[in-house]
Amino acid sequence: MLDPDSFHVSDETALDNVYMDTSAMTDSERAAGEHRGLAQAISNCGVPVIRFPGRAATPDDVFPNNVFATAPGRLIVGSMLHPQRRMEAERQDIRSLFTELMHYQCHDLSLQPDVVAELTGAIIIDRGRGIGYCGMTQRVNEAGCRAMHDAFDLKLTYQFDLKPDEYHTNVVMTVLADRALIICPDAFADSEAPKAIAEAYPGRVLEIDQAEKQAFAGNCIAVTDRDIMISATAVEALSADKKKQLEEWGFKLHAVPFSELEKAGGSVRCAIGEVY
Secondary structure, eight states: OBOOSSOOOOTTGGGGOTTOOTTSOOOHHHHHHHHHHHHHHHHHTTOOOOOBOOOTTOGGGGOGGGTEEEETTEEEEOBOSSHHHHHHHTOHHHHHIIIIISOOEEEEGGGSTTOOBOHHHHEEEETTTTEEEEEESTTBOHHHHHHHHHHTTOSEEEEEEBOTTOOOGGGTEEEETTTEEEEOGGGBSSTHHHHHHHTTSTTOEEEOOHHHHHTTTTSOEESSSSEEEEEHHHHHHSOHHHHHHHHHTTOEEEEEOOHHHHTTTOOTTTTOOOOO
16 A cells, blocks of 8 residues: 555546546545555454555555556556556555565566556456456557456456546456455446346345446455455445345445545555555
């Protein structure tokens, strides 16, 4: 996780992220408190958290999962669309943790020509099955989809188009502990695509509507086999029946305040870079 530093909303990335609110006033102290709260909630589940300092010049680095990702023994560096986010990918402290201390191999997609690949923002990975679900937007191109398939060593990548207003797949769907799916069918350009994805999770598909998606109900993450990190905004938006359904599937919802950081167009899943 990367701490927010002088938190504000980036005008540059807001150009193609309709979830960002550039008109809203931001409170850096409140943002920092929300971020600490998420880190503490993850730690309380028995999962260690590594935190790096953020940088005021790169406000979106609070969402590191788009830039840095891992597979066993591999650090994967994204190839970002916007110049400001490309600066994040150059960070040597994060690279050194994995390559020098943990001896991971570095797969740097930013060095590959004509590649746009914003990692686990663009591709949702079912690690247990080795399947990637890549929603095509301006934040990933054909070359980027192929590069991520190879870098994550996936068995299969299913590529589909999202509607023009969408920017990252991890806002419209998530796979929870390889056994359940949250998905917003209305966010897909082809209505058959979400149906095809749902077939991989029979009896474990939770469909959300546009309002729930807008509240980041799809941008949650299972940090253990049963513990889901989700924003308080998203939990409030979900119906009681849907929350009950997740609980019946063996999940526990940890609702964390995140509304200040959500002004930047992402939520708790975006703020967590998984280490495998």
